[in-house]
Amino acid sequence: MHISEGVLNLGVLGTGYILTSIGVGIGLKSLKEEKIVKTAIFCSAFFVASLIRVPLGPSSVHLVLNGLVGVLLGWQVFCALFIALLLQAILFGFGGLTTLGINTLNMALPGLVCYWFFHRGLRGGKVVSLILGFLAGFLGVFLASICVAASLFCTGEQFLNTAKLIFIAHIPVMFLEGIITALIVQFIKKVKPEILTAT
Amino acid sequence: MHLDEFSEGHSFFHKMDPRVKFIVFIPLVFVIALSKNITAGAISLLLAVIFIFIAKTSLKALLKRLVVVNFFILFLWFTLPFSIQGKALFYLGKYIFSFEGAIYVLSISLKANAIFLFTISILGTTEVFSLAHALLHLKFPKKLIELFFFFYRYISVLHKEYQRLFQAAKVRAFNPRTNLRTYRTYAYLLGMLFLRSYERSQRVYQALILRGFKGEFPLISHFQLRKQDLVFAVFMYGIGIFILI
Numbered sequence: 001m002h003i004s005e006g007v008l009n010l011g012v013l014g015t016g017y018i019l020t021s022i023g024v025g026i027g028l029k030s031l032k033e034e035k036i037v038k039t040a041i042f043c044s045a046f047f048v049a050s051l052i053r054v055p056l057g058p059s060s061v062h063l064v065l066n067g068l069v070g071v072l073l074g075w076q077v078f079c080a081l082f083i084a085l086l087l088q089a090i091l092f093g094f095g096g097l098t099t100l101g102i103n104t105l106n107m108a109l110p111g112l113v114c115y116w117f118f119h120r121g122l123r124g125g126k127v128v129s130l131i132l133g134f135l136a137g138f139l140g141v142f143l144a145s146i147c148v149a150a151s152l153f154c155t156g157e158q159f160l161n162t163a164k165l166i167f168i169a170h171i172p173v174m175f176l177e178g179i180i181t182a183l184i185v186q187f188i189k190k191v192k193p194e195i196l197t198a199t
Numbered sequence: 200m201h202l203d204e205f206s207e208g209h210s211f212f213h214k215m216d217p218r219v220k221f222i223v224f225i226p227l228v229f230v231i232a233l234s235k236n237i238t239a240g241a242i243s244l245l246l247a248v249i250f251i252f253i254a255k256t257s258l259k260a261l262l263k264r265l266v267v268v269n270f271f272i273l274f275l276w277f278t279l280p281f282s283i284q285g286k287a288l289f290y291l292g293k294y295i296f297s298f299e300g301a302i303y304v305l306s307i308s309l310k311a312n313a314i315f316l317f318t319i320s321i322l323g324t325t326e327v328f329s330l331a332h333a334l335l336h337l338k339f340p341k342k343l344i345e346l347f348f349f350f351y352r353y354i355s356v357l358h359k360e361y362q363r364l365f366q367a368a369k370v371r372a373f374n375p376r377t378n379l380r381t382y383r384t385y386a387y388l389l390g391m392l393f394l395r396s397y398e399r400s401q402r403v404y405q406a407l408i409l410r411g412f413k414g415e416f417p418l419i420s421h422f423q424l425r426k427q428d429l430v431f432a433v434f435m436y437g438i439g440i441f442i443l444i
Contacts, residue, residue: 004271006232006240006310013232028342033414036342037407038400040349041357045396047350048357049389054382055375063389083347090322090330091202093268093315097225098232158303162278176382183386184393192394 002085002103003148005096009155016102016151023078023108030075039073043080047087054176061173067140068181070111071119072195077111078104102151110143122185122196129189130182137181138174145170202354205256205323211427212254212324217333219428223435224321228314230439237302239442240309246438247316254320261319268315272308279304327351332418345414349403357396364388 031039046069053060070077082104088094095103114136121132149163188195206213231243251261280288280300287295322330328348335344368384375381 002271004268004311005228005314006307007275008232010233024340024343028340031342031346034404036345036414037349037404038397040346041353041396041400041403042393043346043350044353044357045393047354048361049392051358052361052385052389054385055377057377079343079346083343083350086347087327087351090318091327092264093318093323096228096232096311096314096318098228098314158279158283158300161282162275165274165278179379179382180386180389183383184390187387187390188393191390192397195393195397 002088002095003099003106003151004094005098007155008099008102008151012102012151012154013098014101016099016105018101020078020082020101020104020108023075023105023112024082027074027076027079031079039076039080042069042072043084046080047084050084054180056172056176061176063180064107064141064144064173064177065137065181066107066111066144067114067136067138067177068184070108070114070140071122071136071185073111074115074119075112077115078108081108081111106147106151107144109147110140113143114140122189123193126186126189129185133182133185134178136178136185138178140181141170141174141177145174202351203323203327204260205254205319206326208255208324210254210324212250212320214425215321215325215431216422216424216428217325217329218336218422219424219432220321220325221330221333221337223432224317227435227439228317230442231310231314231317234310234442235306237306237309240306240313243313243442244309244316247313247320250320251316254324256319256323264319265312265315268311269308272304272311275304275307333422336422341414348416353396353399353403356399357392360395361388361392364391 046065049063049065051062053062066077066081069080073080082100085095085100085103085107089096089100117139118132118136122129122136124132145167149167152159152163152166185196231239234240234243280296280303281291281294283297283300283303285297285299288298288301289296325333328351331344331347331351335341365388368388373381373384375385
């Protein structure tokens, strides 16, 4: 879910960079030296996960997993998405350097919200964590598509229809992310619960 | 997985000092992205195409990326000309495809593709580790670069790990479809990937500590500023100012 270069205006791009640098700053501050390697390798795993195409109806979609990253990393979700999008920007030209701030914000902020809402609850019983896991995955994409729609709309009213269409196109993805996130959380709880409490 | 596939070569761009690349590239893309007139977009695209030929990148790989980049743009072509009021180019039912809208999206398409080609020709022609090193020189937070370094280093390792897991699933007759069984399998594969990345990170960290790692990487190669790089920087700033006007 990237907005490409040359679309947004200076106000939106600037706001994105300011808020993202605050988020990355707080994330870096809370990142202890001995946890850098762990967080970084987690980011690589998420990066690999986001390259996978999962079948959905007649086509297939890429996973976003920003809800899960948020729940697992807290404020560091900003650092994680920033470096992932930076790499995509300089290597592939997806997204891009001017939109790096706003694209990071659009994905990381929902992740942070998921962390606040669900981080504690996920340690609960099986049914509770299944439901909260689903909500974390669902809300991650739901809020991210609202953020993307809002950044387009703030650039100009002519983007209203585009923004609506982007939101609608992501509704199936929200449910898919919810299901997959719930099941991943379930798996981690069964096999290595300490990952959920590591941060 | 080979990530920085454009970085191999001996062109002018491959030899350039990465620090110069960033200080030229960042203002340039902002100027292009924010420019409002269509000639600026066209000129940047033309220059970007010339740069691609100077950089002699593989065209096949480039085309593959171009398709992905233009996916979002295509989406805009389907929506924006209908929402912007103006002279009608043609009608689709009761909807009007406006001339002004088409010009607006055309300008976005030119800018986005120009920036993409500049990215590949200028930044893509340097190894990612050198780019990270250059960002360190440009006063990026050290912790962030360290994070980036390990992140980049382990992508290909974990990608291989995932492929192995996926192959194991396939051998057991896993056939991806739209159903819960498929999603559960993917979720468990990914869960396993996260788990292995967690355990690997512990091993890596212990190995680093054992070898006296203190958050610093000793560097063998250092950057060298050449005269050509400075000339290039001045030339590009000229282009930037030209687009601005």
